[in-house]
Amino acid sequence: MLTTLIYQSQLSAECSDNDLRILSHVACEKNISMQVTGILLFNGTEFFQVLEGEEHDVEPLFRHICDDLRHTEVVELMRDYSAYRRFGDTGMTLFDLRKVDTKALVDEIRHMNQAQYRDLPDDRVFRFIKRFINQGGWYRSSENFKPSQWKMASNNYSRQITPQISEQGNICTFAFQPIVEPITGHISSFEALIRSPEGKSPEELFASISSESLYTFDLESKAIALQQAGRMLRTDEKISINLFPGSLYSVPGSVALLSEQIRQANLRPDQVIIEVLETELIIRMNDFHHSLKEIRAAGIGIAIDDFGSGYSRLSLLSKFQPDKIKLDRALIVDIHKNGIKQAMIAAMVKYCEDMGIKLVAEGVEKKEEWCWLQSIGVRLFQGYLFSRPCLNGIGEVYWPVRIGEDQNIG
Ligand SMILES: Cc1cc2nc3c(=O)[nH]c(=O)nc-3n(C[C@H](O)[C@H](O)[C@H](O)COP(=O)(O)O)c2cc1C
Structure with missing residues (x-):
């Protein structure tokens, strides 16, 4: 050809x-x-x-x-x-x-x-x-962010908690991964990633759940994540939880239930961000839109997760702007070598800046990816380069440090 x-x-x-x-x-x-x-x-x-x-x-x-x-x-x-x-x-x-x-x-x-x-x-x-x-x-990396000038250095700090076990045994566990802002050295929030009761992958966990009970399970499992966050986080820290769009619009009273779970975990609504997975096709768009308004009215933050990987529609963004958009890993992999992705991310940076939306790059694994993204104006990052998910706790964070200087850039 x-x-x-x-x-x-x-x-x-x-x-x-x-x-x-x-x-x-x-x-x-x-x-x-x-x-x-x-x-x-x-x-x-x-x-x-x-x-x-x-x-x-x-x-x-x-x-x-x-x-x-x-x-x-x-x-x-x-x-x-x-x-x-x-x-x-x-x-x-x-x-x-x-x-x-x-x-x-x-x-x-x-x-x-x-x-x-x-x-x-x-x-x-x-x-x-x-x-x-x-x-x-x-779209070249700026002189300040040449990968050869940076190394990653651990903060040598982690937190661990023992999960509280309910009488019936827990339906799942959670691993936590920070979303970091290297420029300020600040952690924007901790994402709670679901695992099986034995700490195994979400795929294994979801394989054991029938499709009829998936959405109810999804919502109920969040009580565990929020409880853990309530015991682990400081009052100025935030937690992000994932939800299928269907869990919001097809389970009656979903937002009221979430608000109650947040209250019982001794968290404030503004400490919680709901990441809505956009990989699922949203069928009842109007109902979904209504749920987003309810979440907002309850004082809870909203992020669109895995943006660019699934069914996200620009028309949804034209009706409703989230607090955060998380760019899917597929768009981030080797961004420093791919001008096609670069043009798209540059346009998203501009859109998010104009609309006051925080943009997060997910799945960042290479220093080169971080340098390119930081140069173009992305400020928030999640990925193995900075910190791995940690079961029932928060693992150490690796911050970028300019070689020859002892401090990170924050
Ligand atoms: C900017 C640039 C453009 C190049 N364009 C070509 C090209 O069009 N065709 C080509 O055979 N080699 C091109 N080369 C050179 C190849 O990298 C390589 O040296 C050449 O193909 C000889 O390889 P060989 O010694 O293994 O046979 C280019 C190199 C550079 C730096």
Whole structure:
């Protein structure tokens, strides 16, 4: 299948002009032998390359190029499929933007195009090329957040409680994981993650529950999480609990029950945030919307969980804005290498800033992911990089510390 792949990258300090000429020469021969075309733009510090050819040639070539030490910070920007070759079979052309008239360049590249496809001013690939020529690369980590400048350091502090066992035995247990704000060194809240009574995964627990009793179980189990939080948290700390949307709108009196559970746990409503899982299809949207209003009226916070992974609808956000949106891990994984995700997250950061909504990045595991997200304006993070879920307690937190300095950035 004919594919077009576009990426951007940064020139390595070790790469001279002569190295570039050699690179271009070797690449040209190799590309011709594979019938791949590489349009390489260079502005003195950044590369931007369009690779066009059969997918089974372009894919391994791109992986090979990613490992090339003559450049760093390779970010994939676009991957598309097409019915025709835009650039014919021209091997490799290097354009040094410092040496050419950039206004004429777009036309020149357009004229490399096969004649019958020349008049495609709206073609997405050409729009990308034009954007790079006029504006350079996009969404880089700021100088303050270069991964090589940071290490993670433990606060060497944890809390543990012994769960209270009811007469019938507990239906489940909870592990707690903090949501952190590295810039201030503050913990925004602790998410209670459900586990089986033996501490096993939620999948194992939910497999043992019939679909008819799922929503009631979901609500009733929260009493245990809230009780534990009531015994474990300070009065200035918050707990997040997860609920299926259906638990709210199909169990009568659900919000009143939650309020009572909060009261019995000696917590204040403003210490509690309900994270509504958006992976479940919301069928009764109006009833759901009504439940959200009730939660708000009870003084409890609302977050949309796993945003971007399921059925979340922009139309829900247009009707109702939560206190928090938690970006699903699938959007966060390798964000520093993926321009497509970067453009989406940048738009979410802007939306949340404009609407006063807190944005949380879930499932952060790499320093590189944190650095990129922190640079673009995300402030709240959850994930193994900072702290793992801890059964019946709160585990140690790893805060980013600038190498050579003893304090974290807070
Ligand atoms: C910015 C940049 C663009 C490159 N583009 C290509 C290309 O289009 N085709 C290619 O074969 N190699 C390209 N290379 C070089 C490859 O990484 C690699 O050095 C080359 O394919 C020779 O690999 P080999 O010595 O394993 O045969 C590029 C390298 C850089 C840094």
